Amino acid sequence: MSINLQVIKDHDELYSRGVEIIQHQLASGATTFGLATGGTMLPLYEKLVSSTIDFSSCQSFNLDEYVGLKASHPESYISFMNKNLFEAKPFAHSELPNGEASDAQQEAERYETLLKQINLDFQLLGIGENGHIGFNEPGTPFEAPTHVVSLTESTRQANARFFDSIDEVPKEAITMGISSILRASTILLIAVGEKKRQALTALIHGEQTIDVPVTALQSHDNIIVLTDLDI
Ligand code: F6R
Numbered sequence: 342m343s344i345n346l347q348v349i350k351d352h353d354e355l356y357s358r359g360v361e362i363i364q365h366q367l368a369s370g371a372t373t374f375g376l377a378t379g380g381t382m383l384p385l386y387e388k389l390v391s392s393t394i395d396f397s398s399c400q401s402f403n404l405d406e407y408v409g410l411k412a413s414h415p416e417s418y419i420s421f422m423n424k425n426l427f428e429a430k431p432f433a434h435s436e437l438p439n440g441e442a443s444d445a446q447q448e449a450e451r452y453e454t455l456l457k458q459i460n461l462d463f464q465l466l467g468i469g470e471n472g473h474i475g476f477n478e479p480g481t482p483f484e485a486p487t488h489v490v491s492l493t494e495s496t497r498q499a500n501a502r503f504f505d506s507i508d509e510v511p512k513e514a515i516t517m518g519i520s521s522i523l524r525a526s527t528i529l530l531i532a533v534g535e536k537k538r539q540a541l542t543a544l545i546h547g548e549q550t551i552d553v554p555v556t557a558l559q560s561h562d563n564i565i566v567l568t569d570l571d572i
């Protein structure tokens with residue numbers, strides 16, 4: 342296990358470090374970027390937008406997308422990415438799983454094939470309170486490729502804050518699998534706030550177990566963790 346753990350208490354400094362890491366990736370020749378959504382990423386994207394960074398010769402691939410939500414819905418992940426990053430910092434090409442595809446399973450297979458054709462140089466990750474990465478919920482085999490998932494009640498509750506009511510939170514999503522995530526050359530995981538302590542502690546100090554999906558990262562040899570938590 343090779344985790345480069347960086348504890349930075351000051352949020353502004355933590356996110357500036359995140360931007361530096363991404364700039365360093367670009368300077369080192371990275372062209373394919375795996376991206377994430379979620380509250381954790383907002384300050385990072387805000388800083389990227391106001392930076393001089395240029396992704397116009399790079400490609401991006403998002404981790405996941407809700408199934409059954411229109412792309413035009415403000416909480417679809419494509420809307421999130423357009424609003425918070427792509428409109429200001431476009432990539433040459435950006436891919437997300439298509440949550441409107443008539444056959445979600447087939448769409449998951451298309452996305453996995455695409456991911457296998459390129460090799461992600463870099464993957465940005467947040468972490469769920471239950472240790473999920475992407476939408477790989479506890480119990481997901483580490484070998485799983487991109488697939489359709491049923492979201493757990495706790496994940497739907499956690500995401501309900503972005504919708505008018507819990508009933509509007511989709512019940513399924515398409516997510517990169519853990520094996521797809523692990524193929525990225527460098528992974529940057531950002532975990533901010535007490536709610537992420539248990540999951541992050543499991544990654545740093547725990548045994549590897551499918552009950553806490555983030556522990557799969559213990560098998561990767563190039564992980565950077567940025568956190569405000571003393572672990
Ligand atoms: C988002 C994603 C999720 C989030 C996680 C944390 O694309 O794949 O795994 O990273 O749910 O979400 P926040 O940052 O809202 O706490």
